[in-house]
Amino acid sequence: MAYHVFLSRGEDTRWTFSDHLYTALVGSGFRTLRDERGKNTTSLEREIIEKCKSSIIVFSKGYVSSGQCLDELVMVLELKRRCKHVVLPVFYDLEPTHVRKQTGVVAKAFARFESEAGEREGREQVEVWREALIEVAGLAGLVLQNQADGHESKFIKIIIQEIANKLDRTVLSVTPYPIGTDTRVKDINLWLQDESNSTGIMVIYGMGGIGKTTIAKIAYNQNSDRFEGSSFIANIRETSQQPNGMVRLQKQLLSNIVKQRKEKIYNIHEGIVKIKDAICCKRVLIVLDDVDELEQLNAVLEMRDWLYPGSKIIVTTRQERILKAHEGCERYQVKELSDVESLCLFSLNAFGQDRPIEAYSELSKKAVYFCSGLPLALEVLGSSLSGESVDVWESALAKLQTFSNAKIHNVLQVSYDCLDDHDKELFLDIVCFFLGQEKDYMDKILDGCGFHVTIGIRNLVRKCLVSISEIDNNTLMMHQLLRDMGREIIRQESPKEPGRRSRVWHHKDAFNVVKEKTGTEAIEGLILDLEARKDDIRAMNAKDSEHPHLEVLLRKRKSSKRHHQSILSWLPENSASRELFMEQDEQGFKTDAFSQMQRLRILQLYDVHLSGGYDKFPFKLRWLCWRGCPLTFIPNEFPLDHMVVLDLPYSNLVQFWKGTKLLKLLKILNLSRSYDLTSSPNFSKLPNLERLILKDCINLVEIKSLEKLILSGCSKLDELPPDLGKMETLKEFQVDGVNLLSSTTGEVKSWHEVVYSWVSKPSKRAEVSSASLPSFVVWLSLAHCNITDDTFPKDLSSMPLLQGLRLSRNPIRNLPSSIKDLGFLMELDLERCTRLQALPELPMSLKAMTNIRVQGTGKGNKSSKLVEFTDAEHVLYECGIYSIFLIGSAVPAWFKNKSIGCSMSLNVPSLAKQGTWGLKVCICYGLSPNYKKSKWRHECIVVNNKTRGLKWTYRSAFIGAAAEGQDLMWLSDWRIGDQIMEGGDEVTVSVHMDDDFQVKEFGVRVEHNIEQEADGIDLSAYQMGSGEYFLCNHEEYARSKHYSMMAGLGSDLVEKCLCGFQYEKHTMH
Incomplete structure (x- = not known):
């Protein structure tokens, strides 16, 4: 069995x-090898270690004092040099400088080694160890004292994420102390x-809180790579209740399965169709976390008929009742931890070790x-009491003792009681308004x-009271029990009078407070959601109607009236259900209902109509979210002076406001889907605005002269401000769907990172002029x-800062010659440019060029030899090499040097020492009989100039995999400057292919007086040692790693020939 990680450690941390790190690695899905016996490594074990993809070296005082450990280190570094084995040094209780300079405890250890090394071989071995320590200390590693304030559990999380990044694996975060999970996950793995x-x-x-999600995550981490597609959908219950929540969940599932960054889904029914298509053709593993409705489980069970054979679905739920109606699924009940397991887990969180400190032993048993x-x-309890005195422990536990039966809510509240006043208020705001x-x-x-x-969130994370999702845009997450505990604390402020509480989050309480005008100065935050209230009423009615299954659908709908109308087309005109959907029991609210709430900071209104003036409206508002705001403009008396974020999606605004008030604090303004909006605000009155969102404002015809400007879907916008180029803070600019861009001139004052994504309607022919392209x-x-060719500008020099150019899916035949003048261009994407005939001279800065299909026999300036092949499907350019x-x-006849092996030596002709030399390498290969479609690829071409002592190893970002019974040709053209060889040099060229492939024939052609493609490229960035270079630009593909080089070409040739492209991200040290 191949392993992901070899864990090398000393006896003192065993x-x-x-041990904690090993448990966390296994829990995160890494197949991890460690020495279980503590004896010398045998030859068999060495063979197993050589099959590991990476090694983690835990440096400790015991490690550097052990000859066996140092032998392992030497072997690991040999693997690193020989096959790019990933090495991650972890400095536990040693500083890297002590290891590198070999001082302190390292010096003492080596003094002992040298005194014991009597024979010459022994002394030589000590020198090998010294060199190994110097080499490994120079690698990028992790130091406990520099990370997470010395917290071992946090440090382990950092190690897991770092090795995941190096191995390019997506790993779900799990608790660093998964005590008791091994036995529980075992049955699920089987x-x-x-x-x-x-x-x-x-x-x-x-x-709740028993560990269902943790166990599901561990099982997912350990098994997801056994399936062709996988997805973990977290927190379904919470997300499904949010606006457009079900569609968001569908998008995530579909994106995970098809391995695309974004999948567009406009409604639930479209999502169902797309998901069905995605999961019916490959084995998938899907985890649906926190399902709490019978109808949701029914929907999952109905998916069984769509699944490809061998696919699996895991559902987590706390509702045992929803299982009673179903016999067609496996069931696994997660039970409480044993007393021993409980004490261990508590101690790890409280003391950082698996048993209590002696002085706290009896107190720990009481807490458990x-x-x-x-x-x-x-x-939570262990983290909250960590580092506290005995007196604090006794006080906290005495408080728990006063509660009969010590309900879990009271246990969790101890963690809240241990917070200072600032963090308590922050916690209560989060539980009411900011989850998700x-x-x-x-x-x-x-x-x-x-x-x-910043400091407050860090404290709450340390106390295990809140977490930040790593897979969902850094959203805030919290266990439901903790959320309920926080909301109960607020309810207890005034159990019978919601208007006297600091925060009113429940729609029923908010409705009564605003309707009856019982709000007081105590209220700091309020959510009034009429749509949620209507859903409750409709759901109760639906239970007695002839459409009982509408209850779930109704509960999930929280959007504007426009959306209600758009999803109703499938209902019968005379349906009682339609009347139920369209019920408009509009409630009248007065603005003076808020007049007493003068401490109100946060206000969220959903589909609420207010009447009256705004002169007495709360003036300390920082965040107003008013979905479906009925106003056509913001009145002058509306209190916006302290506003930081203003969310007005689906509003009736025609213009933002008619006044000239200066809004100094406003940072975010969201007017998306305000379908009647015709003009943007005056930005001169918004000096600190960072983000403006005008998405789908379909009647917007003018924007006035921001870190982010989103104009996606503004189909009637036909003019941009003339001074857009002077906006010094603009970092992201998206204008999808805009048909015409006016001149954007002006002085460029700073380096801008701007996404200028212009997608015109395919039915129309876009005419692009140089003047319409912003210079920044x-x-x-x-x-x-x-x-x-006729509509694309011939002169691209107006965009001197351009780094990336995407021209995919256009019928362009030739690129303009001015592209060579784009001195910063690094990426060029020509996917599905099926009429492309030739490539011109390209800029020296270009590092990545993918997704090119060359159909004609056109002859470009510097790549004619490559594009003359009429069957060529893809050209890849990186590091000065075309592939x-x-x-x-069969290798073409014009290759003079051929071999049926994988290596050949040749002498560069000495008759002409002047001029530049280049290489063309051709490899013909097919699938080996043992083809396993391995995820990991190790193919590379090695050019070794023995005369000059230079060596280049080139690993392509992509590799073509032929279908069974077919062969492929990999042709590469090396133009990495004049340093590769000279006349008279002895050069060896070899190819190393993965076990999945078998080399049929191999050819090399030496060329003289070629035009170099990459003059000026600094190859020092790829240097691994003296005279040795590793040419690999996979880091440049990090943001586009989901690209498939053959994606969507629709070519039979590609489907037959390039059906198995793999991507591998390499990390260089």
Whole structure:
């Protein structure tokens, strides 16, 4: 079995830090090898270690004092040099400088080694160890004292993420102390790995906080790479209740399965069709976390008929009742931890070790008793009491003792009681208003409210009270039990009078407070959601109607009236259900209902109509979210002086406001889907505006002269401000769907990182002039604009800062010669430019050129030899090397040097020492009989100039995989400057292919007086050692790693020939 990680450690960390790290690695899905016996490494074990993809070296005082450990280190570094084995040094209780300079405890250890090394071989071995320590200390590593303030559990999380990045794996974050999960996950793994062709559904159930999600994450991490597609959909219950929540979940599922960054879904029914198409043709693993409705489970079970044989679905739920109606699924109940497991987990969180400190032993046992084997309670209580005195412990536990039966709510509240006043208020704001919000968005709002958000969030994360999602745009997350605990604290402020509470989050309480005008100065935040109230009423009616299944659908709909109308087309005209949907029990509210709430900071209104003046409206508002605002403009008396974020989506605004008020604090303005809006605000009155969102403002015809400007879908916009080029802070600019761009002139005052994504309607032919392209643009997308040679500008020099150019899906035949003048251009994307005939001279800065299909026999300035092949499907350019993949089983006749092996030596002709030399390499290969479609690729071409002592190893970002019975040709053209060779040099060229492929024939052609493509490229960036270069630009593909080089070409040749492209991200040290 191949392993992901070899864990090398000393005896002193074997049962402590290294053991915790090993458990976390396994829990995160990394197949991890470690020495279980503590004896010398045998030859068999060395062979196993050599199959590991990476090594983690845990440096400790015991490690550098052990000859066996140092032998392992030497072997690991040999692997690194020989096959680019990934090495991650972790400095546990040693500083890297002590290892590199070999001082302190390292010096003492080596003094002992040298005194014991009597023979010559022994002394030589000590020198090998010294060199190994110097080499490894120079690698990028992690130091405990520099990370997470020395917190071992946080440090382990950082190590997991770092090795995941180096191995290019997506790993779900799990608790650093997964105590008791091994035995619980074992049965689930057996089910997932049964290798049967039957589809299966397993439901994991148990009470809240018992560890269902953790167990599901661990099982997912350990098994997702066994399936062709996988997706973990977290927090379904919470997300599905948010506006457009079900569509968001569908988008995530579809994006994960088809491995695309974004999938467009406009409604639930379209999402169902797309998901069905995606999961019916490959084995998938899908985890649906926190399902709480019977109808949701029914929908999952109906998916069984769509699944490809061998696919699996895991559902987690706390609702055991929803299982009773179903016999067709496996069930697994998660039970409480044992007393031993509970004490261990509590101790790890409280003391950083698996047993209590002696002085706290009896107190720890009492704390564990109150937690009743619930992992969430053990983690939260242990983290909250960590570092506190005995007196604090006794006080906290005495408080728990006063509660009969010590309900879990009271246990969790101890963690809240341990917070200072600032963090308590921050916590209560989060539980009511910010769960599921992006952290950056929340930061701006709460900073405006006077909170110290950065330090506050860090404290809450340390106390295990809040987490930040790593897979969902850095959104804030919290366990439901903690959320309920926080909201109960607020309810207890005034159990019978919601108007006297600091925060009113429930729509029923808010409705009564505003309707009856019982609000007081105590209220700091309020959510009034009429749509949620209507859903409750309709759901109760639906239970007694002839359409009982409408209850779930109704509960999920929280959007504007426009959306209600758009999804109703499938209902019968006379349907009672339609009347139910269209019920407009509009409630009348007065603005003076808010007049007493003068401390109100946060106000969220959904489909609420207010009547009256705004002169007495709360003046301290920092965040107003008013979805479906009925106003046609903002009145002058509306209190906006302290506003930081103003969200008015789906509003009736025609213009923002008629006044000239200066809004000094406003940072975010969202007017998206305000369909009647015709003009933007006057930006001169918004000096600190950072983000303006005008998405789908279809009647917007003018924007006046921001870190982010989004104009996507503004189909009637036909003019941009003339001074757009002077906007010094603009970082992101998106104008999808805009048909005509006016001149954008002006002085460029700073380096702008601008996304200028212009997608014109394919049915029209876009005419692009140089004047219509802003001079500050850095990334330009003109994809799918029906651009031809006649409509594309001949002069591109007006965009001197351009780094990326996307021209995919256009019928363009030739690129303008002026492209060579784009001195900063690094990426060029020509996917599906099916009429492309030739390539001109390209800029020296270009590092990545992918997705090119050359159909004609046109002759470009510097790449004619490559594009003369009429069957050529793709050209890849990186590091001064062109690569192309095409069907073929024999090296062309014009290659003078051929071999049926994988290596050859040749002498460069000495008759002409002047001029520059280049190489062309051709490799014909097919699938090996043992082809396994491995995810990891190790193909490379090695050019070794023995005369000059130079060596280049080139690893292509992509590799073509032929279909069974077919052969491919990989042709590469090396133009990496005049340093590669000279006349008279002895050069060896070899190719190294993965076991999945078999080399049929191999050819090399030496060329003289070629025009170099990459004069001026600094190859020092690729230098691995003296005279040795590793040419690999995979880092440049990090943001586009989901690209498939053959994606969507629709060519039979590509489908037959290039069906298995793989991407591998390499990390260089």
